[in-house]
Amino acid sequence: xLINKHLYLLILLSFFSGCAKTMYLTKQASGxxxxxxxxxxxxxxxxxxxxxxxxxxxxxxIQKYKNYFYKYxxxxxxxxYDETTFLKxxxxxxxxxxxxxxxxxxxxxxFPIVGSFPYIGFFDLDDAKEFQNDRSEEGLSxxxxxxxxxxxxxxxxxxxxxxxSFFYYDDEKLAELIFHELTHTIFFxxxxxxxxxxxxxxxxxxxxxxxxxxxELEISKIKNSYTRMKKISKKITSLTHQLSDEYKKSxxxxxxxxxxxxxxxxxxxxxxxxxxxxxxxxxxxxxxxxARFSAFLTxxxxxxxxxxxxxxKNLSVKALLSYIVEEYKQxxxxxxxxxxxxxxxxx
Numbered sequence: 001x002l003i004n005k006h007l008y009l010l011i012l013l014s015f016f017s018g019c020a021k022t023m024y025l026t027k028q029a030s031g032x033x034x035x036x037x038x039x040x041x042x043x044x045x046x047x048x049x050x051x052x053x054x055x056x057x058x059x060x061x062i063q064k065y066k067n068y069f070y071k072y073x074x075x076x077x078x079x080x081y082d083e084t085t086f087l088k089x090x091x092x093x094x095x096x097x098x099x100x101x102x103x104x105x106x107x108x109x110x111f112p113i114v115g116s117f118p119y120i121g122f123f124d125l126d127d128a129k130e131f132q133n134d135r136s137e138e139g140l141s142x143x144x145x146x147x148x149x150x151x152x153x154x155x156x157x158x159x160x161x162x163x164x165s166f167f168y169y170d171d172e173k174l175a176e177l178i179f180h181e182l183t184h185t186i187f188f189x190x191x192x193x194x195x196x197x198x199x200x201x202x203x204x205x206x207x208x209x210x211x212x213x214x215x216e217l218e219i220s221k222i223k224n225s226y227t228r229m230k231k232i233s234k235k236i237t238s239l240t241h242q243l244s245d246e247y248k249k250s251x252x253x254x255x256x257x258x259x260x261x262x263x264x265x266x267x268x269x270x271x272x273x274x275x276x277x278x279x280x281x282x283x284x285x286x287x288x289x290x291a292r293f294s295a296f297l298t299x300x301x302x303x304x305x306x307x308x309x310x311x312x313k314n315l316s317v318k319a320l321l322s323y324i325v326e327e328y329k330q331x332x333x334x335x336x337x338x339x340x341x342x343x344x345x346x347x
Contacts, residue, residue: 042082062081062162065174065179081160084163093123093146095147096120096132096145097119099289104247128144129144148166150181151185153184179207187199187325236269239264239265239269242260243265243293266284269284309344324344328340
């Protein structure tokens, strides 16, 4: 996951901001500093008898994945992941998404210099819950999304460490995570967070196929799994839009949501999972509200764009990145008044 300039500039803002957000900025800046400060050189961790063999194995794997990535794209290796930080919590940070009760639209949080975000992040879960409760008391719908990895682009004043939250991933998912995060360090689309996420998702997925020498049959099975997940996502998106339409006719928004979840969302999702033969139907887990629907839509916006470009132009992973880099240069040179996403869609 990419947290753009958000965390990268928080420390600077904590010193120069005079607004009411100073306390928040200062605390999050100190959280980011702690991730750096508490980092231990990997060689020291690997020689520490108190560290489990499994954690050491994961660190060595991450080093291998990192070396492979930079060699693959013929880029100079950076200091990213040269140190490891052991967290006190399972997730590294927690994002709070808020939405009005009468519509599925994330509340935008604005920060000077940094910009605007459809979420607000906290290193401390208790802080996230306190903020969530405050927003709930204001009459907003809220949702907390744990984050297990993110990138600060590995630029000064921060360098990203291996986080103990990475160790919860199996070997292949860990490789996909590392390839994903490292993609952010070699190419970055300004002010388009979800587009950066989409590109890293496509690149990391195909790199995993190559790294683990997946057979055509294995890739076919993986793609079938992705296809089933996309169908579920498409169904959730469709239902979300239906709920939005229901709100336009409603005077009791909480009742509308409750009936929609009970009588339409859960029954239709359950049926879809059975039809697709998905035993662990994840959308049926946990509570759904406007904030969770908003979060879902935010991270679904660009999932097919780069996949379509790769398939339609029959590009390798390297060729895809080269193509996007070149197109982005042309886009910047033209100084257009629309986003890079729109620019690509018009090609």
